[in-house]
Amino acid sequence: MKNISGSASCETCSNQSNNIFRHLTRDELEKISLEKNCEPYKKGSVIYHEGYRITGCYCVNDGIIKIYKTGIDGKEQIINFAKKCDIIGFRSVLSGEVACTTAKVIEDSHLCYIPGETLIQLVKQNGEFSMDLMQLACKELGEANAYITDIAQKTVRERLAEVILLLKNNFQLDNEQFLQITLTREELANIVGTATESVIRLLSEFKSDKLIELHGRRIKIIDVKGLKKAGNIF
Amino acid sequence: MKNISGSASCETCSNQSNNIFRHLTRDELEKISLEKNCEPYKKGSVIYHEGYRITGCYCVNDGIIKIYKTGIDGKEQIINFAKKCDIIGFRSVLSGEVACTTAKVIEDSHLCYIPGETLIQLVKQNGEFSMDLMQLACKELGEANAYITDIAQKTVRERLAEVILLLKNNFQLDNEQFLQITLTREELANIVGTATESVIRLLSEFKSDKLIELHGRRIKIIDVKGLKKAGNIF
DNA sequence: CGTGTGATTGACGCCTGTCAACGTCTGTGG
């Protein structure tokens, strides 16, 4: 069953301008195209686990993965999501530490595995690629710092509104204004850093306030400006 | 008044094993040694300001700098501290974005300025240095993620205990068990993400519980194990 | 149809933020 999508070569994939591999030479692309290993992952499967050493990183072909840390009493704190074109696990590969997060599939995915040594070699030999990856890390660092500030200073209500808008920016809306990602109430709570019940109550509030509509797990965005106001975003 | 400490060459400085520049060649070291610009900064002076473009990064020779973001109502959220051997501002230089934090001196410092182009050039040409800097960024990213989890899940009391221990690890204790960094109550609050009054009350609690002693702004650590327990740290 | 997971609602209470008042200390200027 391996290499199901193996035929989709990195040469094609890297044409996407937002891809991290855009500055690789033809030779380098061929190399990782040969070495990589594209496999399907079912919803619920764990790609790598916090506290364990990982030997390589993964490039997301399609699907959605949640990246989370396990905190007090096993409560998960969602740090990030990865989708098409994103690369995950490189942090631990490069820092040489064990994984500090767990990556779990929430929508069926195809991931290309890239061995750690390959990645490190590319960093060392290709200055442009190195810069790109560095920029990626720095961007994530900036986002993390921003989120620390939010979570430390904003109310749960404000954070929930903000998270909904963040999800909108990350995953877009379909043509009916529905968020293109569906999460359980508990997962929403684990992003915002609150209790499931609070998320439920606040979502109802947003619904009463005509900011969103709820259809099961699907969230329809009605009033972006109102959400920004509720989220204290300028 | 420029180059007051300019005589202290990077060649010497980089001998410290924890320095980011340890993998530079002799030529590269000479180059930044020539280009750098070491200046004294008084307590309270701002090194770079959130939202403004910065043209280079700074290597800390001595002193202490706080790195913070400005959140709602101008309340500052302290993200990090920099001390001897640390390098600050590289995130914005590399990502090409405006600074996402402000850096302000809290203990008189000497900083060496390194032009952005120099840093970028080094990243591109020296794979080992690139890896080191990447590891630094990745390490900071890991710490930021850990702090997100803490701040989202722990109580203010737990976070304060944890912060005291973090400060202990970062700045050590003197021979009387005093923290080697002195912060105002407000600054402590701005790390923990709480109100000044809460910090005051909780510090008194820790004092009653014989975990710490307070002498003005100086904090004496009495019971590390107790603090760990209070901070829910394992 | 039983079981399990997730969603919802209500009750309750505590943690913690806010406001206000006051004390302390330092530096400045008359």
Added chain:
DNA sequence: CCACAGACGTTGACAGGCGTCAATCACACG
């Protein structure tokens, strides 16, 4: 030398946001 301002620390009162617990409902799946 004293008065005053300003920054910082401390304490008390108070309310409300939000976490916790418990019960119930909805829905999917074997």
